[in-house]
Amino acid sequence: MMKKSASEATRIDIAWYASPIGALILASVGGKLVHLDFEGNEKRLRTIQNRRLKGIDWRQNGAMAAPIIRWLDAYFSGEMQALPMTDVKLRGTDFQQQVWRALLAIPCGECRSYSGLAADLGHPGAARAVARANALNPIAIIVPCHRVIGSDGKLTGYAGGLDRKRWLLDHEAGIRIADERTGRDVSCRPA
The missing domain is CATH 3.30.160.70 (Methylated DNA-protein cysteine methyltransferase domain)
Structure with missing residues (x-):
């Protein structure tokens, strides 16, 4: 070719x-x-x-x-x-796209485990595949792969480094967002 x-x-x-x-x-x-x-x-x-x-x-x-x-x-x-x-174009396999859409659904200030995310996607035995798709997320921060942690609650792998992952999670714990029902600001707190 x-x-x-x-x-x-x-x-x-x-x-x-x-x-x-x-x-x-x-x-x-x-x-x-x-x-x-x-x-x-x-x-x-x-x-x-x-x-x-x-x-x-x-x-x-x-x-x-x-x-x-x-x-x-x-x-x-x-x-x-x-x-x-x-203004974003995500390119990847169907499975990667599915994982990235699931990442977008994790609310600010909350975390999921790789195994929990795999179960949510209907693939309970695919934690490693979910972790790999997460690692190949091309759009850090906006597609919040930093919100996925180990099943033991510990921070695991992040292309930007664990210090940045911790910073992002701590930062999001203090973000103010408007409650859609009341219009009042509410803090974005970890689950």
């Missing part, structure tokens, strides 16, 4: 975001976020995206959809807003 020419290649635009837990790498295709990771994980970005997209033209141009930046600004300021999923 012939490689795509540069003009036919999928263009991935790379931008950087300064967060309280280090620089974040944001990658987009056609204005849609396809990858969000931590500085130092550039190899992971290229490995995951090269599996999903062929003939990539990488561009470090700093462009990123404004809704993604607004969401990150609000999140790191302690405010939970609606997820900007219309």
Whole structure:
């Protein structure tokens, strides 16, 4: 099979975001976020995206959809807003997509175990497969893979490192969100 020419290649635009837990790498295709990771994980970005997209033209141009930046600004300021999923494009297998949708359903301030998530998905014996799909989540923080912990309650694997995982969970414990029924702010607390 012939490689795509540069003009036919999928263009991935790379931008950087300064967060309280280090620089974040944001990658987009056609204005849609396809990858969000931590500085130092550039190899992971290229490995995951090269599996999903062929003939990539990488561009470090700093462009990123404004809704993604607004969401990150609000999140790191302690405010939970609606997820900007219309500006996100998740690419993966059907099983990975199923796991990532389940991650999106974990409320802020709550955690699930890999085995609990597998059972919720109707695959009670698939904790390792769920853990692998979780590890291949291309969009950290927005798709909250950090909310999955070991069945013993301990923090386990996180591409951004366990210190960042702890920071994110502690941060979310203090986030204020509006109760949809009353409109009043309520704290986002761990289960």
